[in-house]
Amino acid sequence: xxxxxxxxxxxxxxxxxxxxxxxxxxxxxxxxxxxxxxxxxxxxxxxxxxxxxxxxxxxxxxxxxxxxxxxxxxxxxxxxxxxxxxxxxxxxxxxxxxxxxxxxxxxxxxxxxxxxxxxxxxxxxxxxxxxxxxxxxxxxxxxxxxxxxxxxxxxxxxxxxxxxxxxxxxxxxxxxxxxxxxxxxxxxxxxxxxxxxxxxxxxxxxxxxxxxxxxxxxxxxxxxxxxxxxxxxxxxxxxxxxxxxxxxxxxxxxxxxxxxxxxxxxxxxxxxxxxxxxxxxxxxxxxxxxxxxxxxxxxxxxxxxxxxxxxxxxxxxxxxxxxxxxxxxxxxxxxxxxxxxxxxxxxxxxxxxxxxxxxxxxxxxxxxxxxxxxxxxxxxxxxxxxxxxxxxxxxxxxxxxxxxxxxxxxxxxxxxxxxxxxxxxxxxxxxxxxxxxxxxxxxxxxxxxxxxxxxxxxxxxxxxxxxxxxxxxxxxxxxxxxxxxxxxxxxxxxxxxxxxxxxxxxxxxxxxxxxxxxxxxxxxxxxxxxxxxxxxx
Amino acid sequence: xxxxxxxxxxxxxxxxxxxxxxxxxxxxxxxxxxxxxxxxxxxxxxxxxxxxxxxxxxxxxxxxxxxxxxxxxxxxxxxxxxxxxxxxxxxxxxxxxxxxxxxxxxxxxxxxxxxxxxxxxxxxxxxxxxxxxxxxxxxxxxxxxxxxxxxxxxxxxxxxxxxxxxxxxxxxxxxxxxxxxxxxxxxxxxxxxxxxxxxxxxxxxxxxxxxxxxxxxxxxxxxxxxxxxxxxxxxxxx
Ligand SMILES: Cc1cc2nc3c(=O)[nH]c(=O)nc-3n(C[C@H](O)[C@H](O)[C@H](O)COP(=O)(O)O)c2cc1C
Ligand code: SF4
Ligand code: SF4
Ligand code: SF4
Ligand code: FES
Ligand code: FES
Numbered sequence: 001x002x003x004x005x006x007x008x009x010x011x012x013x014x015x016x017x018x019x020x021x022x023x024x025x026x027x028x029x030x031x032x033x034x035x036x037x038x039x040x041x042x043x044x045x046x047x048x049x050x051x052x053x054x055x056x057x058x059x060x061x062x063x064x065x066x067x068x069x070x071x072x073x074x075x076x077x078x079x080x081x082x083x084x085x086x087x088x089x090x091x092x093x094x095x096x097x098x099x100x101x102x103x104x105x106x107x108x109x110x111x112x113x114x115x116x117x118x119x120x121x122x123x124x125x126x127x128x129x130x131x132x133x134x135x136x137x138x139x140x141x142x143x144x145x146x147x148x149x150x151x152x153x154x155x156x157x158x159x160x161x162x163x164x165x166x167x168x169x170x171x172x173x174x175x176x177x178x179x180x181x182x183x184x185x186x187x188x189x190x191x192x193x194x195x196x197x198x199x200x201x202x203x204x205x206x207x208x209x210x211x212x213x214x215x216x217x218x219x220x221x222x223x224x225x226x227x228x229x230x231x232x233x234x235x236x237x238x239x240x241x242x243x244x245x246x247x248x249x250x251x252x253x254x255x256x257x258x259x260x261x262x263x264x265x266x267x268x269x270x271x272x273x274x275x276x277x278x279x280x281x282x283x284x285x286x287x288x289x290x291x292x293x294x295x296x297x298x299x300x301x302x303x304x305x306x307x308x309x310x311x312x313x314x315x316x317x318x319x320x321x322x323x324x325x326x327x328x329x330x331x332x333x334x335x336x337x338x339x340x341x342x343x344x345x346x347x348x349x350x351x352x353x354x355x356x357x358x359x360x361x362x363x364x365x366x367x368x369x370x371x372x373x374x375x376x377x378x379x380x381x382x383x384x385x386x387x388x389x390x391x392x393x394x395x396x397x398x399x400x401x402x403x404x405x406x407x408x409x410x411x412x413x414x415x416x417x418x419x420x421x422x423x424x425x426x427x428x429x430x431x432x433x434x435x436x437x438x439x440x441x442x443x444x445x446x447x448x449x450x451x452x453x454x455x456x457x458x459x460x461x462x463x464x465x466x467x468x469x470x471x472x473x474x475x476x477x478x479x480x481x482x483x484x485x486x487x488x489x490x491x492x493x494x495x496x497x498x499x500x501x502x503x504x505x506x507x508x509x510x511x512x513x514x515x516x517x518x519x520x521x522x523x524x525x526x527x528x529x530x531x532x533x534x535x536x537x
Numbered sequence: 538x539x540x541x542x543x544x545x546x547x548x549x550x551x552x553x554x555x556x557x558x559x560x561x562x563x564x565x566x567x568x569x570x571x572x573x574x575x576x577x578x579x580x581x582x583x584x585x586x587x588x589x590x591x592x593x594x595x596x597x598x599x600x601x602x603x604x605x606x607x608x609x610x611x612x613x614x615x616x617x618x619x620x621x622x623x624x625x626x627x628x629x630x631x632x633x634x635x636x637x638x639x640x641x642x643x644x645x646x647x648x649x650x651x652x653x654x655x656x657x658x659x660x661x662x663x664x665x666x667x668x669x670x671x672x673x674x675x676x677x678x679x680x681x682x683x684x685x686x687x688x689x690x691x692x693x694x695x696x697x698x699x700x701x702x703x704x705x706x707x708x709x710x711x712x713x714x715x716x717x718x719x720x721x722x723x724x725x726x727x728x729x730x731x732x733x734x735x736x737x738x739x740x741x742x743x744x745x746x747x748x749x750x751x752x753x754x755x756x757x758x759x760x761x762x763x764x765x766x767x768x769x770x771x772x773x774x775x
Contacts (some may be wrong), residue, residue: 282709457584459631465665
């Protein structure tokens with residue numbers, strides 16, 4: 001019979017049975033002889049399919065359409081393989097029901113409401129095959145822009161698309177590219193920030209693991225547009241599969257003349273190197289990242305000068321996030337106007353989120369900018385499980401804040417989230433149900449910042465420790481009203497005075513929970529000692 | 538040379554282009570507290586004591602690295618800034634172990650002076666009493682980590698002026714520590730020329746001459762400035 005079997009072998013699923021499933025299904029197909037139902041089947045290990053919380057996942061594609069099965073455990077893998085091997089002759093893939101696997105409805109909102117541009121090929125193609133990426137259209141936009149040979153026109157397209165930096169800050173990408181392009185000098189550098197250090201964020205990982213060529217194409221287009229000939233991808237060491245897939249992809253692209261010298265027969269050359277960071281959150285901050293690429297201690301420095309003027313090795317440098325670069329090929333493919341029309345006025349296009357926490361369907365999804373948070377967490381994610389209600393949704397990780405349940409109608413765009421005291425951030429979205437203590441949440445993130453502070457400036461180095469101690473004091477029920485006032489004022493001090501974004505936003509989870517959930521803090525305060533009654537004479 | 542006119546604390550000033558707000562203020566006799574900054578060394582803007590308010594932006598900017606620009610209106614000592622500075626000093630005192638009465642730098646310590654100028658007579662935040670070490674392995678000098686405020690002046694002077702690069706910062710966050718060589722005892726680091734420059738620029742009693750006792754250490758930043766000036770202008774006999 002004919003058909004395609006796709007097994008998610010990305011990091012989220014590989015460990016919970018995905019790798020074993022691919023191996024054993026592969027053995028069955030290899031052993032099948034002509035006439036066996038399993039013969040003629042194509043098996044692919046693919047990147048993240050989306051509902052990571054349901055792993056391991058198996059997708060069957062046949063003439064009758066696509067069907068997805070989840071919940072396959074490492075113990076169940078052998079049964080699935082045996083079932084495939086023992087299918088009675090003549091069975092169609094469209095009717096096979098793998099045992100010990102749960103069908104997942106592909107028509108449910110989680111899939112239906114997505115708009116997959118960045119993740120277009122993720123979960124469809126084998127990320128280790130350049131041929132599949134090419135067949136899916138990868139490098140088509142790079143070839144086209146090289147042929148048309150008008151770099152300013154590419155920058156203009158990116159500007160008009162309304163694309164903004166997906167690393168968290170939301171700086172207009174077209175403007176950044178134009179600034180670097182205008183910098184004088186023959187040598188410039190393009191850097192991809194793949195540090196992804198926020199707890200609860202794994203969007204960039206799914207792109208790196210599932211479709212690395214999309215990133216490489218985006219970076220090459222950017223390099224050509226701004227006039228850079230060298231590039232770096234700075235990826236954290238905790239992502240071994242992403243690193244392996246990137247290495248493979250870079251070698252393949254170089255081999256086919258899509259990276260390196262004289263790309264696609266043009267005069268444009270682009271040397272791309274991988275730099276593996278040791279997993280410090282602060283190394284995601286752009287100036288610290290530059291120092292780290294240069295082989296120095298990964299600590300931030302004051303800006304200006306911005307990397308566009310003084311970046312890696314002192315050269316003008318364009319730094320963008322993984323998703324920002326990966327948005328470029330689809331943006332150019334559909335056109336700036338069509339891309340801008342997908343999002344809101346101030347935030348064009350789509351955004352990838354990683355949805356986790358107290359939610360029924362956790363995973364990676366891509367939606368149009370401006371989608372209400374409720375649509376993502378309730379309609380698509382299915383809300384909180386076990387009869388609980390959602391209390392808040394945390395966005396932006398340790399640099400962000402909590403959106404309370406009564407504001408879930410807020411659209412996801414940069415400005416709306418900022419107004420609520422949170423941030424879009426890089427795309428981590430953690431759902432918290434009504435059993436959550438918001439002081440606990442604030443304390444967790446402060447502990448994280450305390451641990452990750454680089455220690456260069458005093459407000460962050462010493463302030464995050466004092467803030468963490470104050471939060472612990474609240475949790476222990478030992479704080480009084482004066483401690484709460486001190487917590488609040490120290491938050492403002494650290495936010496206003498720290499040198500880099502880490503310290504400046506470290507107090508945000510506290511300030512945002514104080515704003516929306518002050519009751520959680522007040523409930524923990526030590527009761528004022530009762531005044532001893534005057535003795536009656 | 539082109540000139541920038543600006544107003545600091547209500548006073549109209551004209552300074553050459555490239556002058557920092559700190560230099561402009563000092564020139565005009567307006568004192569802005571500093572700690573990490575030292576004329577003659579590269580700036581790091583890490584201590585945040587010199588933050589000032591600038592009309593038209595909510596962001597506080599460090600005077601030690603912000604160039605004066607045309608028409609700037611700067612406030613250097615608003616109540617908000619004074620409270621921030623006091624808090625910075627509290628954060629510094631509480632993260633180390635400072636017992637002034639028995640310190641070599643007592644009476645000549647920049648941290649102690651700051652406590653006085655910012656009115657920090659007690660800390661509103663709890664002292665943390667960290668366990669820190671003392672390195673007495675060098676034949677002439679000592680380093681008491683209990684008193685180190687991680688201003689990195691020693692790191693910079695040794696690297697930028699002496700060219701020996703003995704010091705670095707190790708670890709991160711609250712675990713940061715000044716390290717000699719590859720985190721070796723200072724006395725075991727061959728690169729050290731025993732020049733004493735790091736001791737000279739250290740604003741506290743963290744680096745000291747062995748043999749100095751309570752209140753006997755004076756830091757000598759002026760010597761550094763004279764040396765840097767002499768090198769820069771090739772004038773050795775002022
Ligand atoms: C503490 C800190 C951590 C950061 N981590 C990341 C990160 O992991 N990935 C990322 O793309 N940007 C991160 N950023 C933002 C970068 O500094 C930078 O703004 C971004 O990479 C620019 O790319 P964009 O314009 O495409 O968003 C971080 C910033 C701070 C302050
Ligand atoms: S804010 Fe924190 S992470 Fe950033 S420079 Fe200061 S100490 Fe380092
Ligand atoms: S004595 Fe001189 S060479 Fe030795 S550590 Fe200090 S500054 Fe460096
Ligand atoms: S030893 Fe002195 S000069 Fe060096 S960082 Fe510590 S306080 Fe600053
Ligand atoms: S990692 Fe397998 S579905 Fe996301
Ligand atoms: S003196 Fe300006 S930040 Fe330290």
